[in-house]
Amino acid sequence: MPQLVPFYFVNEITFTFAIIAINVYILSKYILPRFVRLFLSRTFISKLLDNSINK
């Protein structure tokens, strides 16, 4: 298994952290805010419906 060859360890560790950092950035900048926005609009619509039912 080439992963266990010590020659490649530095390369693997570098890319692991780089990929983690890129993932965190993309998630926090683009993906998770979209979910928050979706959840907020869902709660807004449900509040609207509640209000229209209560009236």
Next chain:
Amino acid sequence: MAARSAALKVDWAKITTSLGLRGQTAASLQAFKKRNDDVRRKLQQLKELPTTVDFAHYRRVLKNQAIVDEIERRFNAFQPATYDLNRQLKAIEAFEVEAIKNAEATKEKVDLELKDLEKTLKNIEEARPFEDLTVDEVAAAEPSIDEKTTKLVTKGRWSVPGYKERFGDLSVL
């Protein structure tokens, strides 16, 4: 004369119904109509009264001819007082100009309001059900959604308060 003919042309019943007046405006219009009618009736009555005096009859009846002569002389010399109505007419014209200006301003305001209301009505009629809306459209209609999103995101909070209680989640833990 022109004013009188104009007043005769006014269809009072139609004004109230066609303009949809009610409340104080209708009441004051009624009061104005009543005043107009009263004055016209009074004028008619006064016109019907005789304006000639039969002095020969009084000469025959009364012994004191001098007083009849005196009264006749005064009667012939009598001139009805004339009033200068120009000032009042001018004031009325100024008032009319002002009233027309006000009415036009009000009309413009009402037209704008009507346009706005028509837009709202169209909006209501063309409204789609919530199922057909996208998040972008909901956020465009309610800007506070985007504001809240940026607030939560900058604080590093990824969960919306009240969402889990309402919709639940898929978390197994």
